[in-house]
Amino acid sequence: MATTEVRPISAEQPAVPSFTPDFSPSFTPAGLDALVPAEVARKAESVGVAKAKMGTLDVFVLSVLAGAFIALGAIFSTTVVAGGSELPYGVARLLAGLVFTLGLVLVVVAGAELFTGNNLIVMAWASRRVSTARVLGNWGIVWVGNFVGAVATAVIVYVSEQYTFGAGEVGQAALSIAAAKTSLGFTEAIALGMLCNALVCLAVWLTYGAHTTTDKILAVIPPIAAFVAAGFEHSVANMYFISIGLLIKSDEAFVDSLESPPDLSGLTWGSFFADNLLPVTIGNIVGGAVMVGAVYWFVYLRHRRGEQPAG
DSSP: OEEEOOOOSSSSSSOEEEOOOOOOTTTOOOSSSOHHHHHHHHHHHHHHHHTTOOOOOHHHHHHHHHHHHHHHHHHHHHHTTTTTTTTHHHHHHHHHHHHHHHHHHHIIIIOOOOHHHHGGGHHHHTTTOOOHOOOOOOOHHHHHHHHHHHHHHHHHHHTTTTTTTTHHHHHHHHHHHHHHHTTOOHHHHHHHHHHHHHHHHHHHHHHHHSSSSHHHHHHHHHHHHHHHHHHHHHHHHHHHHHHHHHHHOOOOOHHHOSSOOOOOOOHHHHHHIIIIIIIHHHHHHHHIIIIIIIHHHHHHHOOOOOOOOOO
């Protein structure tokens, strides 16, 4: 609480109240500097509590938005790499990653609930501020909402025939991406999912320390561009990438018109769920909740006492 000091009256100086702010350790004065990691941890914990206690309908609607936002980043990425086979592999992947960051920028700045980022709620759970049921309930609702938003966006893109643009290069790129994702081994997909969400949750972690919209955008770009460029696996992005590939595959006339279509024999709805979404989701949880959330909780929050478990 601020304290007030009244200075003595003199001929030279009238009595003027002097306010000395008393900042508690949990808060930082407003300024241009980012929050220090310990304060970011406290903020992440508080955000986790708020997310876990949000109403079911609100969570679901915001989750649908997040699925659509990530899908928009995926559309941008697919379009940019279409027809870019002459570029060096690393350059093409970098371009794909840079434009894909649109998705998380929209989630963070516009506001939405993303399954991979919400893995950080584990910090509030570890501090016993939210129950296990609330954490799992939030993750389940958000995952389903993300799926609805991403697949609905894929359906709209398919109906628009955007995949035929560039003399079919966009559709060719979409099919190649989907086929590659459903051909991963189960263990491989888990490992790639772990690496991916470690970077995604680090991006979200950095935005918690930011003060401005510009700060948040700049914090998002490097980690997200890195995971895409490196070929790591993001469950929500794959909800779009694979579903649009399956929809394009159903357009047999388009597929037959391609000079060198990829092998689509393994691209099925069964492989979508069993060979990709399941292992990648497992990997994302380990990468986000354990490799980032649990580690930072252990370092910065485990010594605190007196928190009461939520219902």
